[in-house]
Amino acid sequence: MLICREASILSPPPGSDNLTVFQRGSARVDxxxxxxxxxxxxxxxxxxxxxxxxxxxxLRDRSDDLVQMxxxxxxxxxxxxxxxxxxxxxxxxxVAYSSMVxxxxxxxxxxxxxxxxxxxxxxxxxxxxxDPDPEHLHASRQLGEGIRQCLARLIGPRQSAVTLYLQQHTxxxxxxxxxxxxxxxxxLVYRGLRDLRECLRKKGLEP
Amino acid sequence: xxxxxxxxxxxxxESLSLGARPREDCPAPEALWAALHDESSLEERRSIVTxxxxxxxxxxxxxxxxxxxxxxxxGSAAPAxxxxxxxxxxxxxxxxxxxxxxxxxxxxxxxxxxVGLGLLRLVGPDTSGSHTAxxxxxxxxxxxxxxxxxxxxxxxxxxxxWSEAESDVLYDVLVTDEQLREVFSSEALEATELLIPAGAxxxxxEGDKLLxxxxxxxxxxxxxxxxxxxxxxxxxxxxxxxxxxxGKNES
Numbered sequence: 134m135l136i137c138r139e140a141s142i143l144s145p146p147p148g149s150d151n152l153t154v155f156q157r158g159s160a161r162v163d164x165x166x167x168x169x170x171x172x173x174x175x176x177x178x179x180x181x182x183x184x185x186x187x188x189x190x191x192l193r194d195r196s197d198d199l200v201q202m203x204x205x206x207x208x209x210x211x212x213x214x215x216x217x218x219x220x221x222x223x224x225x226x227x228v229a230y231s232s233m234v235x236x237x238x239x240x241x242x243x244x245x246x247x248x249x250x251x252x253x254x255x256x257x258x259x260x261x262x263x264d265p266d267p268e269h270l271h272a273s274r275q276l277g278e279g280i281r282q283c284l285a286r287l288i289g290p291r292q293s294a295v296t297l298y299l300q301q302h303t304x305x306x307x308x309x310x311x312x313x314x315x316x317x318x319x320x321l322v323y324r325g326l327r328d329l330r331e332c333l334r335k336k337g338l339e340p
Numbered sequence: 341x342x343x344x345x346x347x348x349x350x351x352x353x354e355s356l357s358l359g360a361r362p363r364e365d366c367p368a369p370e371a372l373w374a375a376l377h378d379e380s381s382l383e384e385r386r387s388i389v390t391x392x393x394x395x396x397x398x399x400x401x402x403x404x405x406x407x408x409x410x411x412x413x414x415g416s417a418a419p420a421x422x423x424x425x426x427x428x429x430x431x432x433x434x435x436x437x438x439x440x441x442x443x444x445x446x447x448x449x450x451x452x453x454x455v456g457l458g459l460l461r462l463v464g465p466d467t468s469g470s471h472t473a474x475x476x477x478x479x480x481x482x483x484x485x486x487x488x489x490x491x492x493x494x495x496x497x498x499x500x501x502w503s504e505a506e507s508d509v510l511y512d513v514l515v516t517d518e519q520l521r522e523v524f525s526s527e528a529l530e531a532t533e534l535l536i537p538a539g540a541x542x543x544x545x546e547g548d549k550l551l552x553x554x555x556x557x558x559x560x561x562x563x564x565x566x567x568x569x570x571x572x573x574x575x576x577x578x579x580x581x582x583x584x585x586x587g588k589n590e591s
Contacts, residue, residue: 187408219557224510224528227373230408234369234401238362241397276352284393293386296393298346299353300402309537310375311389312382312496329349340345 176220180204183225187233203232276338283332291325298322357400366398367391370530376405378537379529381499483511483532483554485569492574495546498536502554502566512555515540523550528557538576546575 177200184200192199206228207220280299284292290313297307308318330340367375367388374380375388392399486501487493493500500513511529515536516522524540544550550573554566 186412187404189404189407221528221557224557226408226412227370227528230373230405231369234372234404237401238366238369238397241361244359244361270355273348273352273355274358276348277355280349280353281356281394281396289390292393293389296389296399299350300392300399300406301350302406305539309378309539310385312386312535312538314538326346326349330345340349 176207177204179220179225180207180229183229186226187230199233202236203229206232279333279336279338283329286332287325287328290321291328294318294321295325295329356396360396362397363395366395369401372401373405376409379526380531381533382535482556483566487571490570490572492572494574494577495541496538496576498541499533500552501533504532505556510557513552515550515552518549541573544573546573548573
């Protein structure tokens with residue numbers, strides 16, 4: 134199990150009335166708190182739904198681990214609560230997303246291979262290639278490196294507008310995120326892409 | 341510019357995330373989520389977008405949040421599990437109707453609270469017994485507006501700010517017009533400020549009064565509401581960065 138190395142939420146033994154949350158390893162129980170099993174089940178169901186919403190396909194086989202990790206966060210909040218409170222689905226999704234990204238980042242940091250290595254066995258590369266053609270992939274990454282350099286040279290507003298374009302945001306969305314009018318955003322995307330392409334061509338890359 | 345070229349650029353940009361490492365200055369996942377969901381200030385959103393232009397670990401984290409939001413907005417029962425295919429552009433769907441219903445319910449609760457508060461105040465000091473005192477005590481001092489009551493706020497920088505209540509609370513904000521029709525709302529905020537998107541104010545005229553209140557979901561149980569605050573919508577202050585005088589078709 135990749136995620137739940139440091140902590141665990143035990144399932145209640147058959148016939149048990151309560152659940153106990155504790156740190157495995159150190160076996161510290163001073164922060165343990167008795168939780169109502171129904172309350173726990175309710176939270177667990179909510180979190181499973183939240184993780185299902187935020188979990189990408191390539192992480193689906195780890196969704197149980199992600200639920201556990203997110204539940205640990207929730208339990209920390211619950212411990213501080215005098216009484217059970219309603220946790221909205223929007224909040225559960227936020228917790229699920231944050232737990233997932235935290236774990237992805239931890240795994241990324243643990244990767245000790247140099248940048249640019251294409252080892253297909255690395256499980257936490259966030260964008261597993263859908264392109265089986267290595268030559269095409271190599272060309273794409275060359276173009277990507279050119280984009281990185283050229284994007285850094287764009288003036289601020291164009292850089293932001295083009296970044297959101299490359300992140301597949303529509304003009305209205307980018308306008309909302311950046312606080313500009315749609316018209317202005319459209320112009321900045323247009324001009325930014327023009328600059329980007331010119332820069333790439335100067336590097337011998339065909340955008 | 342062809343769609344094919346755009347797809348190539350986007351695919352190449354995504355490829356930069358392969359093997360990308362998080363940096364020390366990466367924003368917290370919560371901050372990425374908040375920025376994408378309009379729960380942070382304009383400055384924070386711009387800062388995160390600038391960061392993403394050079395941090396491809398965060399760029400991927402952003403795409404994950406975006407994919408999750410789109411799946412939710414589409415109301416799909418299926419999980420938001422697939423990254424957008426490289427050669428397609430996925431446009432977001434409008435907000436799902438359940439959320440709208442939830443917001444209308446919030447507006448109704450808000451309306452009842454405002455009417456209730458008004459009635460209690462109308463009753464006056466002669467009948468301000470213990471119930472009234474308790475009610476007002478519950479409403480006041482939960483959080484204070486850091487925006488001067490009745491202040492004019494520009495529609496393009498309509499920033500609501502309030503005092504921090506306590507640790508481990510999440511804030512909901514509801515903004516309505518004087519007829520208590522919802523203008524904008526946001527939920528599960530961690531920050532004590534909210535920038536109302538200019539787009540949400542398109543149907544509000546300059547000089548109109550808007551009401552807002554903050555709801556708190558605290559870890560000590562229960563939920564509390566702030567007083568109702570108000571501000572007046574003013575015209576835009578203008579864009580911060582002027583565009584070069586070049587035409588769109590000049591290239």
